[in-house]
Amino acid sequence: MLLHVMSFKGQVPSILQPLSSLCSKCGTLPPESCFFSLICSLGSFMVILVGLLRYAHVIECCGPSLVNTLGLAAGWICAAGLTMVGNFQVDHAKVLHYIGAGVAFPTSMLFLFLQSVLTYRMAKTRRHYWTGHLRSVLTALAFVTLVFSGVFFIQESFVLQHVAALCEWVFIIDVLVFYGTFTFEFGAISTETFLVLLKASRAPKSYKADSSTSSTPHIHSHSESLAMI
Template sequence: TNRNYNQSCGVDSPGSCCTLDHIPLVSKCGTLPPESCFFSLICSLGSFMVILVGLLRYAHLLERLGPSLLNTLGLATGWVCAAGLTMVGSFQVDHAKVLHYIGAGVAFPTSMLFLLLQSILTYHMAKTRGQYWTGHLRSILTIVAFLTLIFSGVFFIQESFVLQHVAALCEWMFIIDVLVFYGTFTFEFGAISTDTFLVLLKASRTPKSYKEESSVSSTAHIHSHAEGLAMA
């Protein structure tokens, strides 16, 4: 009775039978309408939230730690993950498998890297016991995400019916773990104010203002040197 899930079952097969083509992976649960519509919508909203959270996190760390290569890498990996997530939602696996797998191949590793970088940055910023506990929590979530992602990939390529279901379970656990990780940012985002955005705007304008100041100072130096030569 559950729609296309049992189409491949034989006449005498039980009503709950399932083949390797119907393993409840995340992508397989969003291939047919109306589920595919919600799947695409959720992925698009999710990619937008990843961009927004990544930018807020970057601004918050920029205010607390100043310019940092790890912080910039965290922002970049988050935005690349958002691009991959958009591809995953836009191209369903049963209709555009290559593009779907390209998006998944971009989104999953960069999401894992984003978690790792943010865990490291949490320890760099930590000063209180609560902040260190937040770092411990994120480290645990990062380890769980890494293990579930590895197991999901290993079991996914197997032909075993049981292992394919384990891969689906690991994939769902990975996604839930990532969502919980993003939820931990509420600890820091509660301290975000207008000053945070001013720091972000100031940082984006720093190279331009530096060039203007450099050009002005160099021009003033040339003029003073020319005046000195004229007086001499």
């Protein structure tokens, strides 16, 4: 009996070993892979949309800034990485899957940090500062869980692999909660916000047009002076 128990204990790691990668491989086989790709693609589109709305809202309130532009770029790069994660499953295209994850997670972390900085720059009331505090806490939690997930992921321990999966899930949920905090600002978005975005995108063209129109009278006056001579 004792030998049977000992042999069973020796088989426990081999029995539970496939479960250690269950979280990362839940979207590798159809039909789960189809839903996994669909969810990641929709998530990428929402990240692009939220990043663009946030970019327009900051321009409307504070004008153009480098931090705002970097935040938009980080969000869109994160969306590209998320698309790779969803459409290249780890069992069939491991390299591309890990490249997408390596792009999506750090840029998502950068997006959270830049948006927290912008929140404090735009803060005018106590509610705005409390929103900044909340986003700072969420950003710190996301950073800690992302670091622990990466550290535990490279370990061979069965327990640490599970801890890495839990940290990854906590990171994803934390990022989703952070995106949910944008409802405070997006409630004030109107058509004027999109007009500001269009004006910002056409600013170089309008500048060229103004410069060309301003140089035209000078050319006419110069030609008229030559004619008088």
